Amino acid sequence: MGKRIYAGIDIGSLSSEAVILGENGILGYSVRNTGADPQRVAQECMEEALARANVAKEDVLSIVATGYGRIRVPFADREITEITCHAKGAHFLFPETRTVIDIGGQDSKVITLDERGAVTDFAMNDRCAAGTGRFLEVMATALETKLSELGQRSLEAKKGVPISSMCTVFAESEVISLIAEGKRREEIMRGLHEAISSRVYRMAKKLRVKKEITFTGGVAKNQGIVKVLEVLFKMPVNVPDEPQIVGALGAALYARSAGPRAR
Amino acid sequence: MENERAREKLIKWAVKSPLTYRLLRPVLDLLTRKNDNEPFKIWVRFLLDAMNNSYARKQPVVWMSAFTPSEIAYGMGYVPFMPEIIASVVTYLGKSKGPIALANAYASSDLCSFHRCALGLVMEDYLPKPDLIISSSYLCEGANKFFHYLASYYRCPHLMVDAPYRGGSAAKKYVADQLKELVDKSSRLLGLVPDMSVMSQALELSNKARAYIAEINRLRRSRPSPFPGSEGLSYLAGMVFYSLGSKWGVDFFKTLHLSLEQKVAKGEGYLPEEKYRLLWLHHIRPYYKNEIFKILEEKKAAVSFEETNYLYWPALEPSKPYESLADKIISNIWAGSLERRVHAIEEMVEEYDIDGVIHFSHWGCRQSCGGAAVVGDVLKQKGLPYIVLPGDGADPDNFSPGQTRTRLEALIEMLG
Numbered sequence: 001m002g003k004r005i006y007a008g009i010d011i012g013s014l015s016s017e018a019v020i021l022g023e024n025g026i027l028g029y030s031v032r033n034t035g036a037d038p039q040r041v042a043q044e045c046m047e048e049a050l051a052r053a054n055v056a057k058e059d060v061l062s063i064v065a066t067g068y069g070r071i072r073v074p075f076a077d078r079e080i081t082e083i084t085c086h087a088k089g090a091h092f093l094f095p096e097t098r099t100v101i102d103i104g105g106q107d108s109k110v111i112t113l114d115e116r117g118a119v120t121d122f123a124m125n126d127r128c129a130a131g132t133g134r135f136l137e138v139m140a141t142a143l144e145t146k147l148s149e150l151g152q153r154s155l156e157a158k159k160g161v162p163i164s165s166m167c168t169v170f171a172e173s174e175v176i177s178l179i180a181e182g183k184r185r186e187e188i189m190r191g192l193h194e195a196i197s198s199r200v201y202r203m204a205k206k207l208r209v210k211k212e213i214t215f216t217g218g219v220a221k222n223q224g225i226v227k228v229l230e231v232l233f234k235m236p237v238n239v240p241d242e243p244q245i246v247g248a249l250g251a252a253l254y255a256r257s258a259g260p261r262a263r
Numbered sequence: 264m265e266n267e268r269a270r271e272k273l274i275k276w277a278v279k280s281p282l283t284y285r286l287l288r289p290v291l292d293l294l295t296r297k298n299d300n301e302p303f304k305i306w307v308r309f310l311l312d313a314m315n316n317s318y319a320r321k322q323p324v325v326w327m328s329a330f331t332p333s334e335i336a337y338g339m340g341y342v343p344f345m346p347e348i349i350a351s352v353v354t355y356l357g358k359s360k361g362p363i364a365l366a367n368a369y370a371s372s373d374l375c376s377f378h379r380c381a382l383g384l385v386m387e388d389y390l391p392k393p394d395l396i397i398s399s400s401y402l403c404e405g406a407n408k409f410f411h412y413l414a415s416y417y418r419c420p421h422l423m424v425d426a427p428y429r430g431g432s433a434a435k436k437y438v439a440d441q442l443k444e445l446v447d448k449s450s451r452l453l454g455l456v457p458d459m460s461v462m463s464q465a466l467e468l469s470n471k472a473r474a475y476i477a478e479i480n481r482l483r484r485s486r487p488s489p490f491p492g493s494e495g496l497s498y499l500a501g502m503v504f505y506s507l508g509s510k511w512g513v514d515f516f517k518t519l520h521l522s523l524e525q526k527v528a529k530g531e532g533y534l535p536e537e538k539y540r541l542l543w544l545h546h547i548r549p550y551y552k553n554e555i556f557k558i559l560e561e562k563k564a565a566v567s568f569e570e571t572n573y574l575y576w577p578a579l580e581p582s583k584p585y586e587s588l589a590d591k592i593i594s595n596i597w598a599g600s601l602e603r604r605v606h607a608i609e610e611m612v613e614e615y616d617i618d619g620v621i622h623f624s625h626w627g628c629r630q631s632c633g634g635a636a637v638v639g640d641v642l643k644q645k646g647l648p649y650i651v652l653p654g655d656g657a658d659p660d661n662f663s664p665g666q667t668r669t670r671l672e673a674l675i676e677m678l679g
Contacts, residue, residue: 068665083673107666119677121643124666126653206636 007060008251010082011069014105014133015218016041017245018049019233020060021252028053029245034105038069046075049166061260064251068106077261080255083111083122085250090214091117092253094238095245098210101229101237104231105133110204123206125132128208129167131196133218138168139192142175143185151193153186154224160190166199190224197228203231214238216246278389284315302519309511310352316342317391323453324391326413328398328406330595331424332588334469334508334579335397338462339446340455344391346381346413347406348505353380354496354657355551362387363658364632375390375627376657377547378409385413389613393419395449401426401598404629420452430593438589446585447654463581465508466588470578475516477574482523483567484615487532489523492566493556496548500571539562539678542611544638545623546571546597551659555652558668562675568615570596571608601634605641612647619648619678621671624657648677 005027009018020027032049034041042065050057065076066085067150073079076147082102090100091113100111109124110129129135156158161183165171171192178188194221211231219225220243230237240246277283288311291587295304325341327333329348336343353359354377354584362383363376369386370379382391390625396419407423414421427434450457453588483490490499506512526532541559543566549555568676576594579587593599596607611617620642624632635651642649650670655661 068669071668079672081669081673081676083669084676118679119673121649121677122673126663126666126669206639 003055003059003193004060004256005055005061006252006255007046007063008085008248008253008255009046009063009065009067009073009076010085010245011038011042011065011073012082012247012249013068013107014137015244016045016067017068017248018042018045019245019248019252020053020055021050021249021256022053026245026249029242029248031244034069034088035103038072039074042069042073042075047243056097058159062255062258063072064255064258065122065168066247066251073180078258080251080254082247083109084119085247085254086216087111087113087119087250088117088253089246089248089250090216090238090240092210092249093240097202097214097238099175099207099213101204101213101215101220103132103196103200103215103225104217105129107262108132108200108203108217108219110200110207110209112207112209121207123203125199125203128178129168130171132197133207134167135166135171135196136192136219136222138172139175139189143170143179143188145185145189150189151222151226154189154193155227157184157186157190159187160194161187163188163191163195166195171195190228193222193228195226197225197232200229201232209233211235211236212242214246216240217242270324273430275387275389279318279391281315281319282368284311284318284471287673298444298609302515302522303494303498305511305515305518306502309502309506309515313342313344313505315511317344320391323394323455325449326393326396326410328403328410330398330406331397332507332591333505334462334465334584334588335442335445335469337508338584339449339457340461341395341449342394343505346384346390346396347377348501349390350377350380350384350657351497351501351547351550353384354659355514358549359551359657360659361362363660373623373627374409375403375405376652376655376661380535380657381472382413385416393417394453396421397424397445399424399426399578401592401595420449422448424592426592426595426598430599434593435586435591437590438592440584442585442588449549459584462584466579466581466584468510468513469507470517470581472512473519473574473576473578473673475513475573476503478520479516479523480568480572481576481586482520482527486540487530487534487537488567488617489526489531489533490519491533491556492541492543492569493548494644495566495569495572496543496546497550497616500569500641501571534563534565536563538676539618540565540567540616541618542567542608542615542617543569543623544608544620544635545625545628547622547625549654549656549659551657551661551662553577553659553662553667554664555667555671558671559675562672564675565679567617568611570604570608570611573611575607602638604634605638606639609641609645612642612645617647617673620650620653621658621674622649624653626653626658626661634668637653648674650674 065073366379366382576591
């Protein structure tokens with residue numbers, strides 16, 4: 001009997017991830033910037049994840065692609081939306097998950113799911129990238145800080161400075177004006193996190209949010225946003241060790257449940 | 264530059280010349296002789312005839328908002344011209360971006376893109392000048408303001424039909440009185456004597472078409488779905504708005520009925536394989552090139568019915584035109600309270616054995632999108648997968664292909 005190994009690949013707008021899944025869990029994964037060539041990054045991501053898992057490409061029985069670039073992965077056997085995959089991945093990591101908040105590079109989603117991890121409803125932002133990973137990247141630059149430090153530094157502020165615009169362009173100007181007015185940067189950061197979180201909260205109100213909530217996507221690494229979301233939703237929020245790979249993990253789980261590709 | 268100007272001038276002359284439409288008719292007949300979609304061909308001929316009449320100006324040209332009963336115009340011997348429908352045709356032909364860009368300089372970008380497209384066409388002087396404009400307060404509040412502006416632009420009279428929020432006999436009388444006044448006023452303004460026998464005839468023609476619509480809707484309950492929702496939202500809906508009260512309408516719906524009868528008898532569906540049956544909410548879809556229906560087809564999901572083609576009005580009484588048309592107006596499920604629309608949607612879900620629902624959310628359109636969340640709550644409680652699909656019917660720049668694909672595919676994945 002051969003190895004039962006499956007893979008999932010998530011081609012997002014800003015980052016791409018691949019997960020190699022064995023019978024007992026994740027064998028290896030890779031996270032890369034998507035850049036301008038989704039096909040090439042898909043290939044590189046997969047090769048890196050396979051190398052880390054110490055698995056030969058031929059041993060992978062089936063691959064599912066997800067994310068906005070899912071239709072551009074030539075070696076995938078099937079495509080499934082990131083909505084369905086994030087639900088599946090979050091449910092695998094935290095089986096009591098009934099709501100997923102996924103904030104990625106250029107969009108944010110709230111997904112409700114049943115006890116099997118199947119999607120029951122979802123809401124997503126419309127058209128613009130306000131309140132997403134890209135938004136935070138631009139704000140970090142305006143605040144002259146590293147993206148990875150935004151969350152921790154915002155926790156040092158006792159209150160947030162209200163940010164009125166969520167448009168990436170206008171909010172950037174607003175942040176620059178607030179700095180010029182002498183507002184503390186930590187308070188501006190907290191204000192930004194409050195604005196993003198309340199946007200997600202409003203989106204979630206369209207659905208029947210149930211506990212547990214699991215936060216996925218790159219923005220889940222921001223502890224400042226996690227804390228504000230916990231206050232707004234009045235419940236703890238699960239954050240996976242590597243929140244960026246949850247979509248790819250869900251894709252790999254679907255690959256595994258569908259079984260080996262037809263030969 | 265000179266060449267470009269000369270070309271534009273020539274195109275405008277051709278668009279505004281009735282001769283173009285008379286010449287196009289035999290040309291298109293010849294080009295489409297192998298196309299067996301007879302109803303579509305009637306729609307094209309109807310449009311060519313409407314354009315010919317609108318530019319020839321042998322009878323008064325009356326601009327009407329899409330929700331104003333067209334029977335009034337045909338019954339009065341006017342040539343109805345519906346700018347919103349024309350905007351959708353212009354969009355379908357891939358020409359909406361220019362007029363919308365032009366209109367954006369004058370109108371708020373929150374104004375419906377069909378109105379902005381029509382406004383751009385007005386400003387570029389492509390459309391036939393109206394002798395009179397008639398609009399209605401339902402369903403689209405923005406339309407009244409838009410038509411009012413056009414009336415001042417063209418310096419022509421504007422008459423409006425106001426429909427009350429609630430139905431009942433007082434409402435019916437209120438609307439019937441307005442319709443009578445509308446007929447009196449418009450004939451006075453245009454120097455015509457109304458012939459009520461022509462009005463009765465228009466109502467009879469509308470009734471004949473209505474009877475076929477009822478049968479068409481019954482046939483569309485069949486499995487597999489015999490008629491594509493994408494076409495239900497384009498020329499079928501266009502004929503419901505524009506042709507009722509004319510012989511064209513009877514001819515179109517009779518032909519479509521016959522074609523569907525044959526398809527249903529043979530068990531033919533419009534998709535190669537049908538796994539899911541969907542209901543489309545809202546009157547419109549994006550008319551520019553997009554992949555919505557292709558994605559659904561790939562997933563074996565048929566749009567089996569659209570709420571815009573729901574037959575909401577009772578048969579008209581040709582001897583009582585004002586009361587009958589008032590009845591039609593106040594029966595409109597999209598006007599008045601949301602409960603009525605929700606009940607009708609529940610009925611459609613049941614009758615068409617619907618697995619999932621798409622509510623298209625047209626940019627700037629308050630009348631239907633305002634209720635999208637409530638409609639969703641009701642359907643979700645019944646365990647029916649439901650998505651709101653944001654987009655724009657006429658402006659291709661206001662459409663997100665990637666997000667649209669994700670929403671549609673996620674809906675299908677929810678269906679299992």
